[in-house]
Amino acid sequence: MALWKPDTSFYPSARMAMQAPPERHAYVAALNPGEDGKPDAICVVDLDPDSDTYSEVVYQLDLPNSGDELHHFGWNACSSALCPYAPHPHLERRYLVVPGIRSSRIYIIDTKGDPRRPEIVKTLEPQEVIGKSGYSRPHTVHCGPDAIYVSAMGSKNGDDGPGGIFLLDHFNFDVTGPWELHRGDQELAYDFWWHLAEDVLVSSEWGKPSQFEDGLVPEDLLANKYGHRIHFWDLRRRRLQQTIDLGREHQMVLELRPAHDPTRQYGFAGVVINTEDLSASIWAWSRDGENGELWKMDKVISIPAVAAEEDALPAALKPFKAVPPLVSDIDLSLDDRFLYVSCWGTGELHQYDVSDPFNPRLTGKVEIGGILNRRGHPRAEGELLGAPQMVEISRDGRRVYFTNSLYSRWDDQFYPDGMRGWMVKVNVDPDGGMEIDPDFFVDFGSTRVHQVRLEGGDASTDSYCYPS
Numbered sequence: 001m002a003l004w005k006p007d008t009s010f011y012p013s014a015r016m017a018m019q020a021p022p023e024r025h026a027y028v029a030a031l032n033p034g035e036d037g038k039p040d041a042i043c044v045v046d047l048d049p050d051s052d053t054y055s056e057v058v059y060q061l062d063l064p065n066s067g068d069e070l071h072h073f074g075w076n077a078c079s080s081a082l083c084p085y086a087p088h089p090h091l092e093r094r095y096l097v098v099p100g101i102r103s104s105r106i107y108i109i110d111t112k113g114d115p116r117r118p119e120i121v122k123t124l125e126p127q128e129v130i131g132k133s134g135y136s137r138p139h140t141v142h143c144g145p146d147a148i149y150v151s152a153m154g155s156k157n158g159d160d161g162p163g164g165i166f167l168l169d170h171f172n173f174d175v176t177g178p179w180e181l182h183r184g185d186q187e188l189a190y191d192f193w194w195h196l197a198e199d200v201l202v203s204s205e206w207g208k209p210s211q212f213e214d215g216l217v218p219e220d221l222l223a224n225k226y227g228h229r230i231h232f233w234d235l236r237r238r239r240l241q242q243t244i245d246l247g248r249e250h251q252m253v254l255e256l257r258p259a260h261d262p263t264r265q266y267g268f269a270g271v272v273i274n275t276e277d278l279s280a281s282i283w284a285w286s287r288d289g290e291n292g293e294l295w296k297m298d299k300v301i302s303i304p305a306v307a308a309e310e311d312a313l314p315a316a317l318k319p320f321k322a323v324p325p326l327v328s329d330i331d332l333s334l335d336d337r338f339l340y341v342s343c344w345g346t347g348e349l350h351q352y353d354v355s356d357p358f359n360p361r362l363t364g365k366v367e368i369g370g371i372l373n374r375r376g377h378p379r380a381e382g383e384l385l386g387a388p389q390m391v392e393i394s395r396d397g398r399r400v401y402f403t404n405s406l407y408s409r410w411d412d413q414f415y416p417d418g419m420r421g422w423m424v425k426v427n428v429d430p431d432g433g434m435e436i437d438p439d440f441f442v443d444f445g446s447t448r449v450h451q452v453r454l455e456g457g458d459a460s461t462d463s464y465c466y467p468s
Helices: 126-133 218-222 408-414
Strands: 025-031 041-046 057-062 095-099 106-110 119-124 135-143 148-155 164-168 175-178 192-195 200-203 229-234 239-245 250-258 266-274 280-288 291-303 327-332 338-343 348-353 361-367 391-393 399-403 422-428 434-443 448-454
Touching: 095 135, 095 148, 126 135, 126 175, 135 164, 135 192, 192 250, 200 250, 229 280, 239 291, 250 327, 266 327, 280 327, 280 338, 291 338, 327 391, 338 391, 361 434, 391 448, 399 448, 422 448
Parallel strands: none
Antiparallel strands: 025 041, 025 448, 041 057, 095 106, 106 119, 135 148, 148 164, 164 175, 192 200, 200 229, 229 239, 250 266, 266 280, 280 291, 327 338, 338 348, 348 361, 391 399, 399 422, 422 434
């Protein structure tokens, strides 16, 4: 796993990473939502437009266990290995760290021998993960300078909190223990990211396992019992420093995307739904001008719900007579210019110019799927269920890929007619604007697909310690 010189996919800055070669394949988390005992899988998709198998699944690595519910996963190492305070430049971006959010099992998958035929080399069983970390339901994986960080949604006793973060060793992938030393009143967990040069970690909130594993709990949503806070931590000292409440009505604060350039101390958070008007929103965090040691949050984008006839809606939405946008993922290009926002309810992917992060401008929109319209694709027959969900951007910012599944039980609630998994590519104009690539569509059949990781890294994988 150690190299004599840094992995060529590591870059000191985001600007340098934008000059990397284009990706040739993607790794996609594919889950089996049925009760037939079939396992989940990691699929390899050909992204090379000059290949005979372009836009096809060229390999499927079936996992040895059923019921894992693959969701998010990440690389063992990335450009953060070049950071000066905890350098590990001789690591290589070789292993995928793949958690099962329902099983609490973690697979270590080696991509080096044949990148298009990866293989499992180690499995961390639930007893080890839960016993050593104190957490269950592992969720998000980020490669840090000093360890592999994994967020978890549940505590060791199952359905309760607190959720948090634990660490894996870079070299043998053993669980080294929980990350937090002093957590204050933080209880709910979801995503986390950081400003490495500032020693600041930011975390968000979704809910406890009992609030998502069997689907959305309407009573908890209407009572504003899902997460609505952002937490700022001292990364090196591993303790909570500040919590900001966005308001109880702003339910489910999910994906976090900090600026890639370490001199820019801001980032974006996506909020799924406002229980007062069903809108979704994007918030920006930044240093508080009155006190540079504290942070503030500003709502910078609001996306309204769409009115609808009750008969056209799934049962979960009939009382509201509207379709909420349900912003479930956001992603930021490496030059910090374009923010992509997936509206899983309305079937839209939005592109915003965030050169001024506090005054975003809508510069592009594509429509596909959606609860109401179910818009199709040139290479697919008929209507499409699901909508833009997990979003990934190529390092040069010219291509955006997305998949359509959120979480199996939530899929069933909002798209009850039976969802098939699919993946789409969007071509981006460097000056703003985008369009769906008519030649790229991957149909995964009854298998549902979620997180996408691109060969050599992407816009939500790496963090950088040197300015662009």
